Amino acid sequence: MVTRVGHIALHVADLDRAVDFQEQVIGMVEIERTAGVSYLTCNDRHHELILIEDRANRGYEHLAMEVPDASVLEGAARRLQAAGGTMLGGIYDGEPGIDRALKVQSPNGHVYKLFCGMESVDGPLDGDRAVKFEHISTKVRNMRAEERFLREGLGFRFSDRMGFLASWWHCDEDHHGIAMTLAPRPELSHYAYTWPDFASLGRVADRVLAARAKKCIWGPSRHGPGNNHFLYFHDEDGAMIECCSELAQMQADNYQPKTWSMHPRTINQWGSPPPARFLLTGFPIAKATPGRPSWAMASDRKVVAA
Numbered sequence: 001m002v003t004r005v006g007h008i009a010l011h012v013a014d015l016d017r018a019v020d021f022q023e024q025v026i027g028m029v030e031i032e033r034t035a036g037v038s039y040l041t042c043n044d045r046h047h048e049l050i051l052i053e054d055r056a057n058r059g060y061e062h063l064a065m066e067v068p069d070a071s072v073l074e075g076a077a078r079r080l081q082a083a084g085g086t087m088l089g090g091i092y093d094g095e096p097g098i099d100r101a102l103k104v105q106s107p108n109g110h111v112y113k114l115f116c117g118m119e120s121v122d123g124p125l126d127g128d129r130a131v132k133f134e135h136i137s138t139k140v141r142n143m144r145a146e147e148r149f150l151r152e153g154l155g156f157r158f159s160d161r162m163g164f165l166a167s168w169w170h171c172d173e174d175h176h177g178i179a180m181t182l183a184p185r186p187e188l189s190h191y192a193y194t195w196p197d198f199a200s201l202g203r204v205a206d207r208v209l210a211a212r213a214k215k216c217i218w219g220p221s222r223h224g225p226g227n228n229h230f231l232y233f234h235d236e237d238g239a240m241i242e243c244c245s246e247l248a249q250m251q252a253d254n255y256q257p258k259t260w261s262m263h264p265r266t267i268n269q270w271g272s273p274p275p276a277r278f279l280l281t282g283f284p285i286a287k288a289t290p291g292r293p294s295w296a297m298a299s300d301r302k303v304v305a306a
Contacts, residue, residue, distance in 0.1 A: 001072060001079070001155035005177035006064035006115060007133050008191045009050035011057055011286050012237045018051050021236045024211040025204060026193060027129020031121055032096055035295045039097055042193070044123040046097030048133035052295055059286030060188050060239070061293065062103060062113040063136050065154060065171070069116050073102055076114055080104045083153030084145055085112075089291030096296070103290070104153075107145035108186040110138050111288050112154070128203055130193035134244055135176050137190050139183035139282055143167065146180055159250065160225035163262035168225050175226040175248040175255060187282030190232065190240035197245050201231040204243050208233050218278045221270040224260055232278060239283040 012018035019038050022028040028040040031047060036054075039047035052061055067073055077087055088103035088111065095101060099117025106112060140146045147167060150156040156169040159176050168176035181189060195201060201220045208214050217240065219231040228247040235241055248255050260266045264273030 001067055001076065001153075002065040002114070002171045002177075003068055004066040004172055005133065005135055005174075006066045006113075006118070007048050007050060008063055008136060008188075009052060009061035009113075010235075010237065010239060010283075011054040011059055011061060012051050013053075013055050013058075014236070015051060015053035018236045021212065022049060022051070025207045026241075027124075027127055029124045034096065035297070037295045041121065042124065042130045043132055044120050045132075046119040046121050048130075052293075054286075057286050058237070059284035060111075061286050062111045063138075064101075064113045064115055065177075066118060067114050067116050070100060073100060073114060073116055076102060077104075080149075080153045083149045083151075085149055085153050088288055092292035094292060094297050101292075103288075105288060106149045106153075108138070108140040108142055109285055110140075110146075110186060111285060114154075128200065130195055130243070132194050134174065134192040134194040134247065135178060136188065136192070137179040137181070137242070139185070139187045139189050140180050141183065141186060143180065143182055150178060159255075159257050160260060161258075162225065162260045162266055165262055166225075166267075170250055173249045173251050175228070175250060183282070185282070187284055188239060189282065190242045192242035192244055194247065195243050195245045198229045200245060201229055201243050205231060205233075212236075217281070218275055221268050224266040224269055234281070237283075238281075240278070240281045 032039040038051045040049045084107040085104040091102045093100045097119050098115045101115035103113050150169050156171050159168040159170045161167045166181045169178045171177045205216050217232040228244045231243045
């Protein structure tokens with residue numbers, strides 16, 4: 001059902017400061033700002049990131065997944081509920097940059113937005129920027145229930161597993177669009193961008209230091225599952241970003257899914273195990289609201305359903 005990982009929507013304390021960080025470090029470009037919400041992109045899609053100014057409700061608002069068209073969206077509710085999901089209102093129209101959307105809560109409480117009809121924009125000028133929004137990684141308490149939801153509800157396919165601690169799932173040729181790890185409480189572990197090559201990650205690390213006098217959390221190095229280079233650091237509001245390059249391609253690389261050892265070397269092929277700062281980072285799930293969020297209404301759009 002899902003054909004592409006779309007974007008993430010994050011609540012931020014200071015919208016100007018959060019946008020500036022994404023522009024300076026990631027190379028994002030603000031396409032639209034309305035009702036205290038910024039829509040940013042790094043390519044020709046209307047948005048790859050949504051930032052919502054909300055000082056009282058810290059966390060992420062939703063994880064967005066693209067489906068082919070409105071007919072798939074209209075038939076999604078029964079499938080999502082059968083896989084353990086809880087619907088958060090019905091299909092709604094009017095959100096900037098997309099045709100229509102539907103929200104669902106997974107068995108572990110993660111909020112997914114299924115949408116179709118992403119608008120195209122003139123792509124940013126050439127520059128040192130991310131290629132696209134790549135994947136999200138969640139923390140869950142019940143791996144089996146969440147995996148069933150991904151497989152039977154969203155239509156993701158299995159990529160890799162690390163014992164009982166972690167698993168990776170794909171919806172297109174990228175090795176993973178969703179990763180999950182076993183944890184005491186459901187949270188966002190990190191969100192990730194694709195970069196052209198390993199050298200790009202070094203330049204990102206330089207900008208993290210120059211723009212915010214911050215040090216990176218972990219990397220650069222290479223993961224086992226996915227075989228990608230990685231670099232982790234925090235954004236302005238404490239959510240963790242991963243920058244990746246050379247992510248394995250499921251078809252082009254003839255990748256064979258497998259179960260990896262739980263040895264720390266699995267997730268760092270070149271160096272040390274993940275530091276405590278990486279393991280303990282978690283960004284909460286913001287209070288879920290059914291249907292169209294109050295901020296998600298473009299002035300020039302006509303409402304189809306609430």
